[in-house]
Amino acid sequence: MSVPAGEPIIELAGISKTFGDRDGRVVAVDKVGLRIGRGEFVTLVGPSGCGKSTLFNIAAGLADPDPGGEIRFAGTRRAGRDLLGKVSFMPQRDLLLPWRRVIDNAILALEVEGMRRADARRKAGAMLPEFGLAGFERHYPHQLSGGMRQRVALIRTFLFERDLMLLDEPFGALDALTRTMMQRWLLDVWQRHRRSILFITHDIEEAIFLGDRVVVMTARPGRIKLDVPVALPRPRPAHVATSAEFLRIKTKLLDAIEEESMKSFMAAGA
Ligand SMILES: Nc1ncnc2c1ncn2[C@@H]1O[C@H](COP(=O)(O)OP(=O)(O)OP(=O)(O)O)[C@@H](O)[C@H]1O
Numbered sequence: 411m412s413v414p415a416g417e418p419i420i421e422l423a424g425i426s427k428t429f430g431d432r433d434g435r436v437v438a439v440d441k442v443g444l445r446i447g448r449g450e451f452v453t454l455v456g457p458s459g460c461g462k463s464t465l466f467n468i469a470a471g472l473a474d475p476d477p478g479g480e481i482r483f484a485g486t487r488r489a490g491r492d493l494l495g496k497v498s499f500m501p502q503r504d505l506l507l508p509w510r511r512v513i514d515n516a517i518l519a520l521e522v523e524g525m526r527r528a529d530a531r532r533k534a535g536a537m538l539p540e541f542g543l544a545g546f547e548r549h550y551p552h553q554l555s556g557g558m559r560q561r562v563a564l565i566r567t568f569l570f571e572r573d574l575m576l577l578d579e580p581f582g583a584l585d586a587l588t589r590t591m592m593q594r595w596l597l598d599v600w601q602r603h604r605r606s607i608l609f610i611t612h613d614i615e616e617a618i619f620l621g622d623r624v625v626v627m628t629a630r631p632g633r634i635k636l637d638v639p640v641a642l643p644r645p646r647p648a649h650v651a652t653s654a655e656f657l658r659i660k661t662k663l664l665d666a667i668e669e670e671s672m673k674s675f676m677a678a679g680a
């Protein structure tokens with residue numbers, strides 16, 4: 411499948427974010443430009459602290475960028491906070507409410523939208539089998555494995571049906587085997603639901619395996635360093651990771667990330 415052409419779902423241009431005051435300013439993100447096409451799956455990697463979650467917060471409408479940048483969503487110019495409610499997102503921590511059962515954690519966004527609880531539960535309940543959670547609707551988060559908790563958070567994100575979905579290291583806490591299963595499962599779900607996705611990860615192989623494009627950020631202040639198309643067929647079999655094209659992309663990304671990680675390491679020691 412090729413990268414979809416046409417109008418992007420979101421387009422960020424010249425987006426910066428500075429934290430702090432005059433005594434201690436941190437430029438987290440510096441003039442970032444990023445477009446995500448409709449139906450496109452974009453993965454974002456970069457050294458720790460380079461501003462990935464900051465960019466995520468801006469794209470989700472949770473934080474305003476510094477003045478001067480431009481955000482277009484579905485072709486319309488928007489102020490940062492206007493995006494809240496237009497985009498579905500799963501933050502870096504899963505944020506399940508420990509006192510709510512699986513089903514009631516899953517419907518949180520629908521309730522906030524004003525849907526009746528019974529209707530929301532019916533809708534979420536129908537999705538549990540697809541997310542590997544059949545029979546667990548009355549369990550509490552502490553009774554679930556890490557992978558199951560993340561799937562509950564993902565159902566919540568999917569149920570908030572928006573054209574753009576932002577996922578901040580959704581599989582970060584998982585063991586390698588569960589993670590591989592979740593990646594296959596997410597691709598499968600994505601191919602059926604056809605949302606645009608921005609997926610943040612530290613795992614380069616995951617970024618290549620999932621993405622139509624892999625975007626690499628520099629060490630802080632975060633800028634876009636590389637934007638690499640992934641010309642691998644879909645659906646992607648597991649053995650695609652041993653193909654020459656996969657290894658070529660991986661080498662290119664590893665070189666770029668190593669260079670940036672060294673920079674942030676040196677800066678921290680200076
Ligand atoms: N609310 C905030 N107030 C002040 N500084 C912040 C805030 N949020 C982030 N920062 C700073 O901005 C920089 C980027 O942080 P961010 O969380 O975006 O990085 P990241 O790339 O997501 O890192 P990681 O890979 O570890 O999740 C860091 O230096 C961080 O300390």
Ligand SMILES: [Mg+2]
Nearest residue numbers: 462463464502
């Ligand atoms: Mg982060």
